[in-house]
Amino acid sequence: MSDFRYCKLTREWTLFAPERLKRPSDLHNKKDVYLGEIIHEKCPFDMGKEEFTPNEITRISQDGKWQCRVVPNLYNALSIDVQSKSSRESFFETYSGFGAHEVVIETPNHEKQIWDFDYNDFLNYFTIIKERAVNLQKDDRFAYLSVFKNYGKDAGASMSHSHSQIMALPFLPKKIKEEIVYKKEYFNEHKRALMDDIVYEELNYQKNIISQNSEFVLFCPYASKFAFEAKIVSKKKLSSITEFSKTDLSALCDITKEFFSKFHKSLGEMSFNMIIKNAPYEEYNDKTKEYFRFYIEIKPRIYKQAGFELDSNMYINVMLPEDAAKIYKESK
Numbered sequence: 001m002s003d004f005r006y007c008k009l010t011r012e013w014t015l016f017a018p019e020r021l022k023r024p025s026d027l028h029n030k031k032d033v034y035l036g037e038i039i040h041e042k043c044p045f046d047m048g049k050e051e052f053t054p055n056e057i058t059r060i061s062q063d064g065k066w067q068c069r070v071v072p073n074l075y076n077a078l079s080i081d082v083q084s085k086s087s088r089e090s091f092f093e094t095y096s097g098f099g100a101h102e103v104v105i106e107t108p109n110h111e112k113q114i115w116d117f118d119y120n121d122f123l124n125y126f127t128i129i130k131e132r133a134v135n136l137q138k139d140d141r142f143a144y145l146s147v148f149k150n151y152g153k154d155a156g157a158s159m160s161h162s163h164s165q166i167m168a169l170p171f172l173p174k175k176i177k178e179e180i181v182y183k184k185e186y187f188n189e190h191k192r193a194l195m196d197d198i199v200y201e202e203l204n205y206q207k208n209i210i211s212q213n214s215e216f217v218l219f220c221p222y223a224s225k226f227a228f229e230a231k232i233v234s235k236k237k238l239s240s241i242t243e244f245s246k247t248d249l250s251a252l253c254d255i256t257k258e259f260f261s262k263f264h265k266s267l268g269e270m271s272f273n274m275i276i277k278n279a280p281y282e283e284y285n286d287k288t289k290e291y292f293r294f295y296i297e298i299k300p301r302i303y304k305q306a307g308f309e310l311d312s313n314m315y316i317n318v319m320l321p322e323d324a325a326k327i328y329k330e331s332k
């Protein structure tokens, strides 16, 4: 039996069709091969290969050795060196490719993936992301900061060395703009943040909860688009990593570490996208934390999206979130 579930956050329907798991297939899984990295010796993210990356923006060191560093993306989609401006080309609209595009090299160790990280690795990671988010916010030409990690070829990664990316944009993408309007409307009507209500309901519903600590809750959302999708949401009124205290960062490290350990035990070296959601710069003020909640989403890329998704923007998910949460929960 299949059913549609409505996501109150995205206001979109997902079609849950577990039966489709049983489809026959004559396509065999090919092992992930990274195009950018045929020879390991050439990996520019390794310790000792710093000369192969553009000028370093920042680093965290321990005993004189870097543990985590940020560099401009060598193959940048956006550049900070061009003027930020929109223009017209007859009927068509264009905007200069102004923006920041940075790479967070999460570890000097080529072999270490996020599920191998210890507490300190996570602390370095989130600390350096916070530092970049704070610094880029000072430039008022930026309206939005996108922070994400792609792991595996099916998630769009071209390098296996553990890394994330940061993109700062001169305007808000349409999806984000609509999301902000909607969250503000919800707050005006209910005097509560939409995400806080979703967390409250998920905690009541129980079935999708994987774990929680004093500050964060980890769950598989009721209307997840992706099989085994998970969210880590702040229980406190935090709207951006820029507001995090040491205690907040520490609690985030604990729950993220716990999640990735479960992820690896449940799914192995599965491709995934991780998105770290902060309130947009353009909308940021002392009221933002009332309606916008900080969260992280992890979307495993087990199944491919195809024609139906492209046409309807409605996803077919073959894994019910309560079943995924149970599998995560039971993996120790």
Ligand SMILES: [Zn+2]
Pocket: 043, 044, 045, 046, 109, 110, 161
């Ligand atoms: Zn490497």
